[in-house]
Amino acid sequence: MPMSRIVVITLAALALPGCALWPFGDDPAPEGPVVAAEAPDEPVIDAEVERRDVVVPSIDTENFEVGLYAGVLGTEDLQSDAVWGLRAAYHVTEDFFLEAHYARSKVSDEVRREIGQPFFPEQELDLGAWGVSVGYNFLPGEVFLGGERAWTSTMYLLLGAGNTRFNSENFRTVHVGFGAKVLPTDWLSLRLEARDNIWESDVLGSSRITHNFEFTLGFAVFF
Numbered sequence: 001m002p003m004s005r006i007v008v009i010t011l012a013a014l015a016l017p018g019c020a021l022w023p024f025g026d027d028p029a030p031e032g033p034v035v036a037a038e039a040p041d042e043p044v045i046d047a048e049v050e051r052r053d054v055v056v057p058s059i060d061t062e063n064f065e066v067g068l069y070a071g072v073l074g075t076e077d078l079q080s081d082a083v084w085g086l087r088a089a090y091h092v093t094e095d096f097f098l099e100a101h102y103a104r105s106k107v108s109d110e111v112r113r114e115i116g117q118p119f120f121p122e123q124e125l126d127l128g129a130w131g132v133s134v135g136y137n138f139l140p141g142e143v144f145l146g147g148e149r150a151w152t153s154t155m156y157l158l159l160g161a162g163n164t165r166f167n168s169e170n171f172r173t174v175h176v177g178f179g180a181k182v183l184p185t186d187w188l189s190l191r192l193e194a195r196d197n198i199w200e201s202d203v204l205g206s207s208r209i210t211h212n213f214e215f216t217l218g219f220a221v222f223f
Contacts (some may be wrong), residue, residue, distance in 0.1 A: 065089040065097075065189065067220025075127070076210040077203050078119070079108045083214060089135070097135045099158070104128055107166050119203050120167055129197070131162020131175060143182050152183045164199055164212075171199035177214075187222045 066088045073083035085103030092098060105127040109119040139155040158177040163170055177195025184190065197212040 062187075062222045063091045065091065065220045065222050067189070067191070067218050069191065069193070069216040069218025071193075071214060071216030073103075073105045073127075073197075073212065073214045075107050075212045076201070078112075079110060081106045081108065081127075083216065085129075085216075087218065087220060089220070095137050097137070099133045099135055099160075100131070101133070101162075102128075102130045125166050127164065127166040129162060129164040129173065131160050131173060133158045133160030133175070154181050155179070156181060158193075158195060164197065171201065173197050173199040189220045189222070191218045191220065192216075193218070 066086075068084070068086060070082065070084040072080055074080040083103055083105035085101055087099060087101045089097050089099040106124050107120075107127050108124045110123055112119055113123060136157045137154045138157065141153050142150040143153045144150045156179055158175070158179070161172070161174050164173045165171070175195050175197045177193055179191055179193030181189050181191045193214075193216050195214050197214060199210060199212070200207055201210045202208075
């Protein structure tokens with residue numbers, strides 16, 4: 001074998017171990033302890049949320065409620081007139097209450113007199129009514145005024161019976177109604193109410209069932 005070939009083979013054999021030790025790929029890890037990156041002193045997003053103070057009045061712990069109301073009473077076959085009255089209620093539970101009322105109004109046959117068909121000896125007569133009811137509160141909630149105050153509210157249904165008197169006659173009356181109530185404070189309530197007062201009347205000469213609608217606005221206090 002020629003001397004030149006022997007030299008080439010010898011150099012190649014010496015170079016191969018060195019190639020295996022040459023570092024390929026990632027750089028070797030630095031010597032010494034690894035130091036973690038420090039977090040910023042302040043958060044990127046401020047998670048603090050400013051809360052509003054909302055005052056929600058609750059119903060007073062007392063169960064009695066007394067108030068006044070006024071509105072309009074439309075008597076079938078006669079003219080509508082102003083009505084006012086007094087209410088007194090006892091709240092048996094949060095859902096049910098018992099209520100008594102007394103009301104005053106007037107009835108008039110002015111329209112009938114214009115066509116020669118008067119009903120009464122006088123054009124205008126006093127009307128008085130009283131009754132007792134069972135009420136049921138439903139749809140409790142809140143009414144918001146602005147962004148910082150809320151009033152407790154509820155809807156309610158009424159069913160009751162009583163008596164209506166005018167023209168020296170008494171009419172046994174059944175009434176059904178519904179309304180809305182809000183409480184600006186824990187001792188004061190405001191009410192908007194509509195009811196149908198149903199009684200049997202013979203004003204037109206024959207006896208029949210009449211529907212006499214009443215719309216009122218009132219207030220009451222708890223004690």
